[in-house]
Amino acid sequence: MDGSVNTTTKPTKAVIYCRVSSKAQEVTGHGLESQETRCRQFAQAKGYDVAAVFPDTITGGGDFMKRPGMVALLSFLDAQPDERYVVIFDDLKRFARDRDFHFRLRDAFRQRDASVECLNFTFEDTPEGEFIETILAAQGQLERKQNGRQVAQKMKARMQNGYWIHNAPIGYRYQTEKGRGKVLIPNPPFDSIIREAFEGYASGRFGSQAEVTRFFESIPEFPRNKHGRVNQQRTTDILTHPAYAGYICSERYGLNWLKAQHEPLISLETFDKVQAMRSGTAKAPKRRNIGDQFALRGIATCACCDTPLRSCVSKGKGGLYPYYLCQTKGCEAYGKSIPRDKIEGEVGEIVKALTPTESLITLTTQMFKDAWAMRSDQAKANIAAGKRRLASIEREIEQVLARIMDTNNDTVIRAYEDKLAKLERDKAKQSENLANQMPAKGAFDKKLELALRFLANPWKLWETGHVQARRLVLKLAFGGPIAYCRNKRARTPKISIPFKVLGDVSGGEFFYGAAGEN
Template sequence: MTENQTTSKGTAIIYCRVSSIRQTVDGSGLESQEQRCRAYAKEHGYEVEAVFPDNVSGGGDFMRRPGMVALLSYLDAQRGKSYTVIFDDLKRFARDTEFHLKLRREFARRGATIECLNFRLEDTPEGKFIETVIAAQGELEREQNSRQVVQKMQARVENGFWVFRAPIGYKYIAAPSGGKILVLDEVLAPVVREALEGYACGHFSTQAEVQRFLERSPYFPKDRPDGTIRSMTVTRFLKKAVYAGYVEAPKWGVSLRKGKHPPIISFETYQRIQENLEGRKYRPAARKDFHEDFPLRGFVLCDCCGRAMTAAWSKGRYKHYAYYRCETRGCEVKGKSVPRAKLEDTFAEIIKGLQPARELFDLTKVMLRDAWDMRFASATDQRAELTRQIGDVQRQIDCLLDRLVEASSPTVISAYEAKIDKLERDRLLLNERIENMVPPKGRLEDCIELALRFLSSPWNIYEKGDYLMR
């Protein structure tokens, strides 16, 4: 019988799978599998009706593979029709003995048969035994590969390399020594720094304020289609030690240690963030209704009662009017409005008048330089004191480790481990302070320039700055 005379043996569905998206992009695994399966179907007289690809591993569980789930759903929708499912290799089916057998039953329950290009499936005791052995071999290889990958990742974390998905504010580049290393993302790193330092210093009093700040940023990736961010995302964002230049992997037993990547914030700032998250400091919440229309709301005080004035738009006959007013109960001028233009113009005149004389400007320079020299001179003494404190902390750690070895109670062991972890973080903080104790040369000029620019023309900064700056 010639090729054109081949009779149709039935309807087939092709299933192809690779373990990662990278194999789909860099290689041609799915295409080559489909090509071989189509050739097999044509040779055996099958008519291919659909192809279902997968580019995820699923860890052996076929229900975690979108392509396999879609294939089973397709069979459910075609009740009463017989199909033959063709796949390239037995390992593409399910690299797990339990799931292999379960998937076989799922196909049988739907009336579908399966055929493999490199293995003949036989419904005999010997055939089932060999099939099970091959499935178990695939499971062994998968678990061995997984263990090897974890071991390599764990070793890199122990050496200070971040091995997980790049945190927002960083990106991966190829390292000269091999592998990948984190570097700062020039666009996102400043946004991340402002959010983290703002929460640490109290500029953002709550996580909700950090969330609103990040949602306003056009660069920060959003969780939801409506452009908002989940509150849990903000919490995880604030807890990441990687932003302080450190790495850790508790699930692998790798404690906090100095990383090979540049930090976005200092470790001291990171510690303040954790204290704020744990509620050790009182942080009054800021208003949610700050608006660019009223930059002075909450800052201008009532001349009668001394309380902060509020502001709002009032509707007139033909248009809306902007007013500031006091709403303090018992105030003699409660409810009396001050036009926004009048109040803000008066404020502008005050700011414009804050122009220091030249003599004051020169005196400020001298004061700043003297303060800088005094701090520089005391840096050596402070470094010696911090070195002594590090020695004390290390002795405490060594003592606790000795006690930990002798302890047998799980409660005592847990308490010792928690105390050691805290002391380790204190030691890291002290080391960072020592590293930053003596400021680099040229830093004084940078600080003076910023300070004097503010003192020289506060009005220009207020007028040209964005809403947060104002």
């Protein structure tokens, strides 16, 4: 093609190009269907036969070769080089909202011997016509950029008000609320999955990010990529997303640790622990494979060598036989097994003896109230100190902002911006610490009820037989390991502080003291 235009033959065939900027516009008055209807009416009035319609749902800015509908239209013209077509547009803004690409597209049609007609604009190949077309193309580009700027300003303002504006993170979904617009709310069951992942990583249940990924993959309904997998990048994006802790951060808009309007799934403390784990500055606590059959695994020790007893399951003719044993070579109890039910039954007798009298429970209640009052006084002092620290951080932020305004050095500005981000982070952490200092109203009664229920009868929880419940009893009732001797049974372990105090008050009468040596 030499770029010349055949002006001797008037075209009788037409193609229609329709474009909207988004899916939402397809159903409005300026949607694709209404554009096509008007263009067909225009073609009919001009006596053109419409050969094809090419729609696009894409922004008009930028390269027109990135629009699938326009690419298809040009390919259609290329496939029929001997035919002359009129390309019909509903509005000049549907042509191109970029001045340079507007005239490149005009040249592309000229090279294919196609003319262009618009319902509300007449193209003229004259200097005056080209001038007017240039002005209108530039106006379309100006409007597009102004609209983009306005949208960006509104998005930034909404984020500054604490509202997340991008795609909802996994574990959340959007809900429209009167007066607030679209707000993130927890999305079951994914919210509990995300919470479990964070808390599991922070506590050491998951020793690495790879284990978190495998946890996600173990859940069939968890979102996957097109290959049906949960990749490491998705896990990284989740574990580093401040929105889960209830904060808004945006590098694009320069926002750092703004308190969000939506409900957090985890605490900022948990989020910080996860970041420390990821960076290697914190180590996961040592994890024991306690299994699901042995309540004393990692708690019971050999009385001869003070080494934790191992747990095993032996298979015999009558079925499976669980037992504990010492596997320390050189120990006199090496290899000698102890039936699980025997040792756990004897420890249960110790637990059963930890039952204080009614008068001791009354005394304990008063002790709790006194301790709670002291804690409340301490909390007030901590709040006062925290407010002073918060005010100090805010003053530092104001100073850094003033320094940023006073300098033109890009390197210095970046350094100040990094410091500002750190201060905003400290401010968010200090604010959360303040919010957690004072207990909620009625919290004392609830916690006291649970504590007294356990202190009054720890045997009731042990008697359930659940391994995790029994391990909880051991953790709360005893202050250390339980030494066990095959010949002398379980030695009385070190009693935890609450029970020890009760024992001291009562003279130790309610403790199980005949089980073995102290």
